[in-house]
Amino acid sequence: MSTNQNCQKDCAMSDARQPVGMLSGRNRSRAGSERLIGALSLALALGACAVGPDYMTPSLVLPAKFGAADQASTSAKPQLSRWWARFNDPLLNSLIEEAVQGNLDVATAKARVKEARATYRQTVGTLFPTIRNTDSATRQKSTSKASGGSDASSSQTIDQFQAGLDASWEIDLFGKNQRGTEAARYGVEATDEQLRLALLTLVGDVASNYVQARGYQARIALAQRTAAAQRETGQLTLTRFEAGAASAVDVANSAGQTSSTEAAIPSLEVAYAAAVHRLSVLTGRAPGDLTARMKRGGPIPRPKLPMPAGIPADILSSRPDVRQAERLLAQSSARIGQAEAARYPTVSLTGNIATTGLKVGDLAKSSSIGWSFGPTLSVPLFNGGQLKAAVEVAQAQRDQNFVGYQAAVLRALEEVENALVATAQERIRYQRLVASAEAYRQATTLSRSLYQGGSIDFLRVLDAERSLYSAEDALVASRITLATNYIALNKALGGGWDGVINASKPEIIDADMGPRLAVNHP
Template identity: 35%
Template sequence: MIRFRLLAAALGSAILLAACAAPKAVKPTPPPVAESYANLPSAGNAAIPDLGDWWQRFDDPVLNQLVQAALAENLDLKTAVSRIDAARALRTATAAERRPQVDLNAGATRQRYPAAQSWTFEPVTANVYGVNASASWELDVFGRIRRNVAAADADLAATQDDARAVRVAVVGEVVQTYLAVRGLERRLDLVGTNAHNQAETETFTRQMFDAGEVPLADVDRAQTQREATAAELPALALQRQSALDRLSILTAATPQQVYAQLKPVAKLPAWAPPAGVGTPADLLRRRPDVRAAEARVIAAYARVGVAEAELKPHLRLAGVLGAAVNGFSGASFARSIAWMAGAGASTPLFDGKRRRSVVALRRAEAEQALYAYRATVLAAVAEVETALAATERHRVRVEGLARAAASARSAYGQIDQSWRSGESAFIDTLQVQSTLLEAEDQLAQAQTLALQSQASLMTALGQGQ
């Protein structure tokens, strides 16, 4: 009874000491960030809602279908989810070290004893059956196992946020690629229309040449401009096909399936911007890559604790209960029962500074993780600043190019009519046709970039998780 009390007191003291040595999570301090963004649009820094389905603000059914297909079938996203399963399994295995390990062993042997070893001085053949249960339990006095579990928890959290970051990136790329397709369709339409108009101009010029009203050089100039414009169509079509092929990769579909979805040529969708973009402090809580980097810092410092705990003693309880019999009768089984219970301890004495070098390594790794976290924070804020500046600059550029295209359209109508009535030179018509095509093409590209910058802003803000 006294021995039992002494053992219970020792175990209680060990558990109390272990509780006192319980590790605390080390949460990194982010670098200082401003209270608001420098490149805020007119909407200001009002809190932005959680736009998990922000792509639906384009109000485009085809885009919605492509995004949903990517979220369901994208291979990079599936790989990221699989990494979560692996991290969860590793965390379970690590946490299992906190519990006792119990093993059941059984065996049967048949053995012949020679006469020299037999008590009857005759050869004897006997059957021996053995069964035992062994148990062992490490007393985590200095928190080695708990720190390992804390590191595994942080690794799991980082893996989950990595998957969210992949989701954000996949959604952003699908939206940007889809907008590129629609923008290229707009440019193909513009170039095709201008090539058609220039072909009509060339036909009219030939008629005037046949009538002796213009020189052959005007016909050559008209043909040159028409062919140069038409030559842009294959290059634009190739860009569109490449974008469609990229969509097929993102959605894990065949190119034919994507072609069928986007077969009806559509206009660029309109964008309904949110009321605000929040603050940099909001960004740090929302961006999954920032949260993943933070979790990796926590995991790295937890592993410092694991390495430090390896410098301290290890305590373990062990026990075995079993029997070895040559028959299955109750009496022989009862007589053969054996048991063993004990406790052991080990402490490092000399290892050539191997364990201390591991501590130094883990501390260096934790420092690297902290620097990586701070760099991720700064990069995240910079991405939002760049995206905000891009949205504003592209908006202003679109407005200017829209006015330029309207002026070019008006000038083309006036000069073309003047030329057909013989009041202006043919070279003026060619120049205004070229100017109109350039203005409309630049406007189409700017409109595409303006919408893509909005998608980039949503991605930078960590929307779409």
């Protein structure tokens, strides 16, 4: 029997098994083609439909300017790109670049970006048909007894081979898959913002800990200088005591004050070591790896103030946490449409074509060919209210994300206002501390001269030295606070890393993904 004859016979037999509306047989191929084209055209037209809300970015009412900002700071937009470079500290710049490459929190955020992108590609695949190959080989054996009551029997073995393709396509009549793809795309954008937020936090943490470390170095050096000066005063007191011009009480008070100043140094050393260890971990290193580089010393970074803050509306585009909250809101809105579409009928187109032969070689020539094609309609009739409840769940989640977006905006405004007030007030405090330290410095110099000349008692010297050390230590602490507030202001305004970040590189590369013998591992 020829191949065409086999095809006609198989298609005719197949037609007897098809439900009404299925297409089969050569004698109706033209009509079938017309129906197929019509069905595909209708499917494409209906596939443009969608249910559920169409997302629009919320319009929020924001103040015209920050309450703590003056006219000068609102007239210009803040320069947030590489804001830390304005400290003019090469080591700080290097540490931030190293942290961006080696920080583990950033690596985790990159992995989440890769996950979201893969999920998006996976979701996009639902919009397209799926095709799979189906091959099979079977061997059948039948045994029959001979006629006439004889005990003789005969057996026959038949081999059958089949090759074919199955295809299916869910027509997205009401946009369920399209809404799912939309939600996945918003999810990718949200994880991108999460990565930017991780970088913003990282840059701020590196800069803050660097400032703290330099500040502790400065305070340690101040304590050492003050203790050395107090030892000189103690030596002078001892000389005067030996000459009968000072009492033993003066000698004891001088030694006690020197020891008290030196006692502050170990605590400062502990805090300095903790800041350096945190810096090392932030850059992805072992805690002690930066100790040698930081021991070379350096000044406390000085910010350039005042700094423009712009207007509150700027944070909607500059803050990654605000942008992330808005993308999550968009994603939850798309999921409402996805849940709503599940309440509507679904139509799938399925089809297959198969060729069967007694030998593998027959599949290409002397074989029977059968095919089928047709739609499947699924209509949800009763599900105990589950689908409607799923829509309500999605709507409640959307409401939560909307509130979360509003909260993110308010939190950003609050952080900017706090940073503006803290920076402005610390500038005033710093100027007063400069004047205070200078005054106590003069008082200490005069008191030592007067004490050496015998004009005043030693308690006046002790009080002057104690006041000078306290004022100078407060001045150093104020420098640290000024730099820290400047960092906090840049973070609050949304200043972070704006360089290139490669989120596609995996942390672990799987070398062998192919089939192989299974090996049990502990």
